[in-house]
Amino acid sequence: MDKERMTAETTKERKTWLGMDEVQLQEAGGTFTAKEITQQPLLWKNTWALVNKSKAALQAFLNDIYTITDMEVVLTGAGTSAYIGSILRDPFQKSSRKNTWAAPTTDLVSHPHHYFQPDRTLLLVSFARSGNSPESVAAINLANAICKKAFHLIITCNPEGDLARMGDRPDCFVFHLPEETNDRGLAMTSSFTCMLLAGLLITRIDRINRYAETVSRLADYGDRIITRYTQPLKDMASLDFNRALFLGSGPLQDAAQESQLKLQELTDGKVICKHDSFLGLRHGPKVVIDHKTLIFFLYSNEDYVHLYEADLVKSILATEKGIGQVGISEFPDNDLQATLAISFSEYEEKIEEDFLSVCSVLPAQILAFFKSVNLGLKPDAPSANDTITRVVQGVTIYPYRADHIHSFNRL
Template sequence: MKYLDIETSQLKAIGGFDTAKEISGQPELWGKIVDKLEKEREVIASFLESTLKKTEKIILTGAGTSAYIGLSVEGFIQRNTGVTTMSIATTHLVSHPQDYLEEGVPTLLVSFARSGNSPESIAAVKLADAHVKDCSHLIITCSADGDLAKYASKNNHLVFLLPPESNDKSLAMTGSYSGMLLTILLMGRFDRLTSMKEVVHTLRTCTEEFLNKKLDRVKKIAALGFTRAVFLGSGPLYGTAMESQLKLQELTDGHVICKNDSYLGFRHGPKAVVNEETLLVYFFSNNKKVLQYEMDLVRGMGVGKKPLKQIGIAMSDYDIPSVDELIVLGGGRDKVIEDEYLAVCYIVLGQLLAFYTSLNLKLRPDSPSETGAISRVVQGVKIY
């Protein structure tokens, strides 16, 4: 049995089995999530309908990787609910609750968590209940045994548990991230869940094609020896860029220093980080207007220090001479998939780069932190 083109026995020997299996298993996981949502449709629909009628603010929250989900969906949720929506990490919410929680504003707190055991996760829901008179909770998590899944709020709440295989065993979140992201996207258009199956099928097909036919291209990129990496994404794909930089930095134990930004934001100073040891990664939008801004930035990279390599991922085979490697997924589908859904499969590029670069550095992707500085569930946080 192979995962990411490496035999199981070898993966176990080099400490990469769980990560490789969890990255590879995402398309199948996404299908199981759709099935579970359908099975629990009545309960979920009832909760969403009754809750959104009274809600005036939605806060999307989580810690670390789980917080980045909100960055990819806040605009989508606001458009589809008509309710003011904010993405606020628990790591902000816990220290400054007064800046985000308003007593007289009916609020829906949407919490994302893999284990649900991070100290900030449970503190955030307790603070929301304490500060907001009418607070509802939607908890999306991967572990039935986590503190968050077991939280007994006296207020209106619903817990949605992803399929068990979403609860990654490896240090870095992969399937848990894309699975929770897909879940909230489907809940955002829950009245159209049946028709959204086609979108999920396309995402699965594109990702399977990537994993089955394009791994060699990612391996070559990962072997370039870059010491810096910058990921750029617009709108929903900004969250993808942020998660990608974290993934690569985590799995390389900080040997590769990473940044992320929007295309427009990158011009305002952060571009200075680029040097001859920098890998520049573009997540290209399907929105033609947005793409114009992105292409302008790419053309502008001809001025100043040249990066080691420029690579991109897109749904169409754009002619971009300055991009050294363009990975095209599901050619011709660019009119079908919106950027927020592309975030679900585009993240696989960031995950694969992180995995193969980790191996090239002789690290163990399942537990890459040689000093124990980072762990699967954060330690040492005291709640005051």
């Protein structure tokens, strides 16, 4: 076999991620991130299997807690992990039938008295990729110190993290995601979608078998996005934009927030990003749109919600349309003409709206990866001056004393 033929066959056999092979990814400094984006559809199926396997234990833990009369639920995490809690607030409130709030650990630590009550029982649901963020551990310790009684459901990607080590306590249940979800790249991709999916499934744990088909469809959606839209998103990333706006409604507003963070993180802040609801944008924030703004529309699959979304999109396309638009929807919408229209369903029936938040972040992940490469950054470690790190650094946790708060109340 001649050298030219051998080279051609070797190239053909190379596996690619986001259209790039191992050599190209290494040169770009994006090996981990590209693989972690691409692996998500498979990991969603694995996540369902793990939740299903833990069904009996999860039901026993949660059902006992939900019978407590004065029980309240707080969903928490830091950064990306906090957005998971925001998406899951309504599903947890419906499943627990308890007052439920979502609050970042960064709020819980500075203002624990706003969330933890000494005369209440608490279920603190913590989401963490590494489980080593100082605020995550501090939030659990504060809940234990302040509340009448605190229980903990910890959903984490790292079985060796500080939070995972709390699993031996009788008041704590630790759910471990597949090992591959513990992203090695800076940006949370697999970890976000798999922790979110685990949370959605846990809120439906009593009927989880019904959601095997939903998760299978989500995996199909993810594969379709990666297969059909990677190149168009790569092309969009080459546009000369320095701002990006992400819009969503309900659970997709929080997915929009996660999407904007991905683009801002992976471009080391060179692209400034904002998110809002479709209705909220009209009340002032619309002024951020200029000729170098890329706009993302994360569409709901609820007809009532989409009426408001369509009105806003038509208004934008008639005036401040930016440098381009990306429309992301379960089904095609021929009435709304974006520069790039991404639809991911070939099924006749829609899935439940909050499950769309799992796959609707993939386009932003992919575009952010290529924008990072275009800017000469390394997607696995895009922060040139270590402004941000995989596990936050430099946070001092101070002792909490109730008399600190009481002194403020007396002023």
